[in-house]
Amino acid sequence: MDLKDCLKKMQDAGRLAHVTTPVDAVHELGGVCAKLDGGKALVFDHIKGYDMPVTTGMWWNRENVAAIFDTPVDQLSSLFAEAVASLHQNPVTPVLMENAPAQSVVMPEPDLTKLPVPTLALLDGGPYFDNCVILAKDPDTGVRNASIHRLMVTDKDRMGILMDMGRHLRDYYERAEARGVPLEITINNGVHPAYFVAATTPSSAAPIDEDELSVASYLLGEPARLCRSRTVDVEGIADAQIVIEAEILPYVREPEGPFGEVSGYYAAQEDRWVVSVKAITMQMDPILHLLHPGREVWNGQGLGLEANLFRTISKQVKGLKKVYMTHGGSHYHVVLQMDPPSNGMAKNAICAAFAAFSDLQMVTVVNSDVNIYDAEDVERAMVTRCDPARDIVIIPGAFGHELNPVVHDNMAAKMGFDCTYPVPKPASYNRVSFAEVNIADYEVI
Numbered sequence: 351m352d353l354k355d356c357l358k359k360m361q362d363a364g365r366l367a368h369v370t371t372p373v374d375a376v377h378e379l380g381g382v383c384a385k386l387d388g389g390k391a392l393v394f395d396h397i398k399g400y401d402m403p404v405t406t407g408m409w410w411n412r413e414n415v416a417a418i419f420d421t422p423v424d425q426l427s428s429l430f431a432e433a434v435a436s437l438h439q440n441p442v443t444p445v446l447m448e449n450a451p452a453q454s455v456v457m458p459e460p461d462l463t464k465l466p467v468p469t470l471a472l473l474d475g476g477p478y479f480d481n482c483v484i485l486a487k488d489p490d491t492g493v494r495n496a497s498i499h500r501l502m503v504t505d506k507d508r509m510g511i512l513m514d515m516g517r518h519l520r521d522y523y524e525r526a527e528a529r530g531v532p533l534e535i536t537i538n539n540g541v542h543p544a545y546f547v548a549a550t551t552p553s554s555a556a557p558i559d560e561d562e563l564s565v566a567s568y569l570l571g572e573p574a575r576l577c578r579s580r581t582v583d584v585e586g587i588a589d590a591q592i593v594i595e596a597e598i599l600p601y602v603r604e605p606e607g608p609f610g611e612v613s614g615y616y617a618a619q620e621d622r623w624v625v626s627v628k629a630i631t632m633q634m635d636p637i638l639h640l641l642h643p644g645r646e647v648w649n650g651q652g653l654g655l656e657a658n659l660f661r662t663i664s665k666q667v668k669g670l671k672k673v674y675m676t677h678g679g680s681h682y683h684v685v686l687q688m689d690p691p692s693n694g695m696a697k698n699a700i701c702a703a704f705a706a707f708s709d710l711q712m713v714t715v716v717n718s719d720v721n722i723y724d725a726e727d728v729e730r731a732m733v734t735r736c737d738p739a740r741d742i743v744i745i746p747g748a749f750g751h752e753l754n755p756v757v758h759d760n761m762a763a764k765m766g767f768d769c770t771y772p773v774p775k776p777a778s779y780n781r782v783s784f785a786e787v788n789i790a791d792y793e794v795i
């Protein structure tokens with residue numbers, strides 16, 4: 351199964367639309383995405399000046415993704431949780447393919463400007479790849495890592511890259527740079543979402559000595575398929591649409607940014623790391639795959655994160671029922687649904703959540719009689735079950751995510767809201783309920 355098979359599945363389920371009007375890769379494509387954000391996934395059939403289509407929107411909503419995995423929407427998160435659990439219980443070694451589809455066509459000279467990489471937001475510093483799965487190997491142990499990083503095209507064979515603090519790729523790079531050598535990578539564009547889920551598994555669930563590609567193998571139902579690269583000692587993803595073989599240069603820093611990020615704010619331009627491209631290979635008739643930053647990242651990361659948080663927090667506290675990364679919270683706010691077995695346990699769950707995922711800024715805990723997918727219902731619990739003097743936890747100066755503008759020097763306060771009622775439940779917390787009727791049985795004119 352490759353990206354084109356996934357597009358076909360979304361098409362068959364009525365979850366894909368084609369934009370047939372030619373669009374400009376600079377700003378216009380991003381503008382169309384902004385209007386259609388949240389709906390069906392899109393294929394832009396015609397990008398002005400290029401003969402390669404572009405797809406976005408796979409993660410705009412959970413229905414699109416559910417169609418690919420043949421799974422009901424409300425079970426996607428638990429499917430991803432099983433996949434992550436398999437990483438420890440039954441890891442699967444990827445297979446190496448000869449004649450990989452991703453190597454059907456080799457660009458004679460690597461030239462990124464021949465790819466319709468869009469410039470999305472109005473103040474972006476240039477064209478960006480924002481959902482490529484980057485593979486690398488630990489310079490000491492050889493353990494493979496899969497992760498996603500934004501890449502700004504700066505020349506035919508050059509890109510700027512952001513390697514956030516705490517990511518394994520950054521760790522690998524710093525050890526390579528200390529030896530004065532580049533870190534070899536492959537940049538894989540247009541992959542099955544199983545690889546995306548694997549690459550977004552947080553390090554609390556996939557530590558640095560584990561290859562998260564096992565998560566992809568579980569979801570694919572067969573070992574992840576890799577291919578030997580032509581110029582670097584790191585494999586590419588055999589079914590990717592495009593594989594860029596490259597290295598991250600030691601000691602070199604060049605301006606990268608601004609970029610309209612998942613937080614809804616621009617990341618500022620700064621001198622950051624530099625990728626030098628050595629080869630570009632692709633499928634026959636490839637299709638470029640990008641994310642429209644925002645909702646796609648909440649959903650794309652959120653689903654996997656929910657699964658990982660559920661697993662990690664459940665080990666620490668009892669009574670956890672559901673986990674939801676809220677849409678407004680752009681992966682910084684999680685709502686936990688739990689019935690704490692005793693008073694105070696909701697606060698332990700808050701601490702466990704922050705420990706499980708350092709990007710989180712806010713955790714809200716509600717009981718199982720609250721619909722965590724409904725912001726109004728959560729708000730009602732907040733104003734009726736959270737006594738601010740007692741039930742708000744603030745942890746000043748904790749490590750956070752650098753793309754969040756409230757975070758400075760990787761630090762900001764974190765806040766947890768315990769919106770659960772006391773144990774045992776006082777009668778005053780019984781919610782008003784009504785008879786359950788089938789409204790279809792009633793004539794309402």
Ligand code: MN
Nearest residue numbers: 495496518558
């Ligand atoms: Mn890793």
